[in-house]
Amino acid sequence: MTASTQVQEKLSRLGIDTELDLILHLPIRYEDETHLFPIADAPPGQTVQVEGIIIHNEVVFRPRRQLVCQVEDNSGVLVMRFLNFYGSQIKTYAVGKRVRLLGEIRSGFFGAEMVHPKCRIVRDGESLADTMTPIYPTTAGLTQKILAKLIAQALQNGQHMLTETVPDRIIGKYRLADFRESVMCLHNPPPEVSIEALQTRTHPAWRRIKFDELLAQQLSMRLHYRQRRSHSAPALAQKDNLKQQFLAQLNFALTTAQIRVSAEISRDLASAYPMQRLLQGDVGSGKTIVAALAALQAIENGYQAAIMAPTEILAEQHFQKLTSWFEPLGIKVAWLSSSQKKKEKQAVLDDIASGAAQLAAGTHALFQDQVIFHRLGLAIIDEQHRFGVHQRLALRMKGAQSDQVPHQLMMSATPIPRTLSMSYFADLDVSVIDELPPGRSPVVTKLIADNRRDEVIARIQHACEQGKQVYWVCPLIEESEVLQLQTALETCESLNQVFPHLRIGLVHGRLPAQEKAAMMAAFKQGEIQLLVATTVIEVGVDVPNASLMVIENAERMGLSQLHQLRGRVGRGSEASICILLFQQPLSEIARKRLKIIFEHTDGFEIARQDLNLRGPGEFLGARQSGVPMLRFANLEQDVELLTAAQAAAEEMLNCHPDLAQRHIERWLGDKTEYLRV
Ligand code: ADP
Numbered sequence: 001m002t003a004s005t006q007v008q009e010k011l012s013r014l015g016i017d018t019e020l021d022l023i024l025h026l027p028i029r030y031e032d033e034t035h036l037f038p039i040a041d042a043p044p045g046q047t048v049q050v051e052g053i054i055i056h057n058e059v060v061f062r063p064r065r066q067l068v069c070q071v072e073d074n075s076g077v078l079v080m081r082f083l084n085f086y087g088s089q090i091k092t093y094a095v096g097k098r099v100r101l102l103g104e105i106r107s108g109f110f111g112a113e114m115v116h117p118k119c120r121i122v123r124d125g126e127s128l129a130d131t132m133t134p135i136y137p138t139t140a141g142l143t144q145k146i147l148a149k150l151i152a153q154a155l156q157n158g159q160h161m162l163t164e165t166v167p168d169r170i171i172g173k174y175r176l177a178d179f180r181e182s183v184m185c186l187h188n189p190p191p192e193v194s195i196e197a198l199q200t201r202t203h204p205a206w207r208r209i210k211f212d213e214l215l216a217q218q219l220s221m222r223l224h225y226r227q228r229r230s231h232s233a234p235a236l237a238q239k240d241n242l243k244q245q246f247l248a249q250l251n252f253a254l255t256t257a258q259i260r261v262s263a264e265i266s267r268d269l270a271s272a273y274p275m276q277r278l279l280q281g282d283v284g285s286g287k288t289i290v291a292a293l294a295a296l297q298a299i300e301n302g303y304q305a306a307i308m309a310p311t312e313i314l315a316e317q318h319f320q321k322l323t324s325w326f327e328p329l330g331i332k333v334a335w336l337s338s339s340q341k342k343k344e345k346q347a348v349l350d351d352i353a354s355g356a357a358q359l360a361a362g363t364h365a366l367f368q369d370q371v372i373f374h375r376l377g378l379a380i381i382d383e384q385h386r387f388g389v390h391q392r393l394a395l396r397m398k399g400a401q402s403d404q405v406p407h408q409l410m411m412s413a414t415p416i417p418r419t420l421s422m423s424y425f426a427d428l429d430v431s432v433i434d435e436l437p438p439g440r441s442p443v444v445t446k447l448i449a450d451n452r453r454d455e456v457i458a459r460i461q462h463a464c465e466q467g468k469q470v471y472w473v474c475p476l477i478e479e480s481e482v483l484q485l486q487t488a489l490e491t492c493e494s495l496n497q498v499f500p501h502l503r504i505g506l507v508h509g510r511l512p513a514q515e516k517a518a519m520m521a522a523f524k525q526g527e528i529q530l531l532v533a534t535t536v537i538e539v540g541v542d543v544p545n546a547s548l549m550v551i552e553n554a555e556r557m558g559l560s561q562l563h564q565l566r567g568r569v570g571r572g573s574e575a576s577i578c579i580l581l582f583q584q585p586l587s588e589i590a591r592k593r594l595k596i597i598f599e600h601t602d603g604f605e606i607a608r609q610d611l612n613l614r615g616p617g618e619f620l621g622a623r624q625s626g627v628p629m630l631r632f633a634n635l636e637q638d639v640e641l642l643t644a645a646q647a648a649a650e651e652m653l654n655c656h657p658d659l660a661q662r663h664i665e666r667w668l669g670d671k672t673e674y675l676r677v
Pocket residue numbers: 252253254255258281282283284285286287288289413437438540542544571
């Protein structure tokens with residue numbers, strides 16, 4: 001590239017480092033300077049170009065200093081208004097000058113007007129642009145003009161980089177436009193092209209680019225998937241002895257969905273390739289048992305299993321549940337947390353290292369350096385979206401021994417919408433529990449404005465009198481942990497005053513782990529009737545007798561958080577209620593969120609709407625780091641292309657690996673070194 005260092009720095013900020021990057025830096029929109037509208041006929045509300053003579057020029061001070069000119073053509077007069085302007089502009093736009101304006105016409109107080117149009121002086125009869133003007137995404141200090149010039153240069157020098165990478169058969173099958181022509185057309189669209197088709201990205205040229213982008217993503221994901229299969233993992237044979245004993249001691253039967261996903265996992269574990277499976281299931285769908293069955297398969301083969309949870313409360317709960325299930329089978333379960341005393345911890349570490357502990361449950365403490373497994377065969381990660389890529393990688397690498405890596409099972413109650421799992425998660429195998437255990441009654445959600453608190457108080461009183469238990473979730477204060485704590489303490493205090501006869505407990509993030517665990521145990525055993533909690537209870541907590549939940553300031557919370565919280569009730573056979581208290585006035589987005597959570601209980605539908613509301617960037621959270629985001633394709637609108645790209649990727653990897661490689665290099669370049677987990 002022939003650009004100054006200064007310019008190069010700015011280009012870098014846009015992700016442009018090479019000539020090819022410039023070529024693939026496509027416009028975000030277009031301006032149509034290919035023809036002129038008569039002032040009187042120009043359609044309002046869209047960007048149009050008009051031309052006329054300045055017949056009036058004045059600086060006015062109502063309400064603040066502005067430059068107002070009148071421009072006239074054969075058909076009428078237009079006011080142009082500049083709120084910020086240089087002194088020199090007053091002279092430039094002198095009466096009698098011919099100007100060409102590009103902007104949106106609105107009807108103002110003095111008739112039709114354009115505010116801050118793009119305006120330049122022209123000669124009479126000056127020729128019009130013969131292609132639509134592309135407007136590129138840019139950054140401060142880098143003008144459209146410079147950027148357009150660099151791109152034009154790159155297009156001239158870089159024609160050899162635009163050769164076809166997609167095999168003819170695929171081009172024909174999906175009726176794809178030519179790649180080179182598409183790129184050229186998007187940078188310099190000829191005037192006959194519909195500007196509408198360009199702006200909405202429905203033009204065949206856009207379709208081609210979006211397909212190619214999705215194809216590159218699919219190719220790299222599938223390649224990564226195949227690479228993983230070049231490693232080996234312990235083949236954990238399906239022995240049904242422990243499994244049968246375990247199932248026999250449960251007082252319920254597995255759901256069809258649990259049986260199905262368990263079989264999928266079991267098959268993976270039995271193969272000599274490292275499993276990387278994502279188990280998705282709505283809150284309460286019973287993922288823990290599925291994890292337990294997987295762990296048993298490892299243990300039965302003489303390997304260890306580890307289960308990692310994002311919070312102490314959840315990890316401890318897993319520990320307790322798994323101990324109660326596994327101890328009768330003669331299996332030793334260890335518990336590791338960062339808050340353990342040194343001596344206690346050392347004993348646990350010894351058990352893990354010697355293999356005496358067959359299952360280890362814990363928080364991120366599990367993948368710290370001192371933890372050495374005897375023979376780790378399976379790493380289970382609960383609520384995987386809470387962990388970063390590095391943490392998951394660290395746990396997997398823990399057990400890596402003589403070029404064998406352990407299997408990995410990730411679980412998530414934040415359902416990933418289908419389009420996302422087809423794209424950003426295409427390197428994982430996915431199992432879905434799409435059925436809740438029987439006998440659950442759906443949770444009824446109520447939206448209640450904060451000024452009707454009294455009604456809520458009465459409900460709590462009533463529920464507790466009937467022997468039910470209640471969660472009260474404190475307002476979320478993300479900015480400050482101190483404030484969050486203070487709020488929780490105050491909430492608990494005031495609820496104690498309102499309900500002097502209820503046994504009330506409090507859990508929050510700052511509570512020492514042991515006290516937290518003791519409090520949860522007391523709640524589980526029914527000693528506590530009303531549990532005041534911060535969002536630490538958001539994930540995984542399971543107390544079936546709790547059938548009423550109140551969430552304060554629900555308008556501050558995100559959709560998946562609300563869904564997770566609500567999932568804490570409705571776990572028993574009792575009809576459950578979740579009350580969302582909200583503070584008025586509601587912002588537009590908060591109103592939308594509350595409407596969605598009110599109308600839907602299906603986590604997948606909520607996730608889909610959440611994706612719509614926020615776009616994939618935020619949704620992906622931790623996975624986002626290192627994953628190149630799609631720039632052109634839109635997962636909601638381009639499902640058809642995504643499906644096509646998926647099939648095409650498989651075909652290319654099988655029949656045209658060289659083209660596949662070139663295609664990945666074109667689109668991802670050196671950005672392919674990601675997603676190692
Ligand atoms: P999640 O998928 O949210 O992690 P859990 O594994 O915590 O769900 O299960 C929620 C509750 O449902 C637990 O109390 C669990 O024992 C119970 N459960 C799980 N599977 C079944 C089943 N097949 N029948 C009845 N209850 C079940």
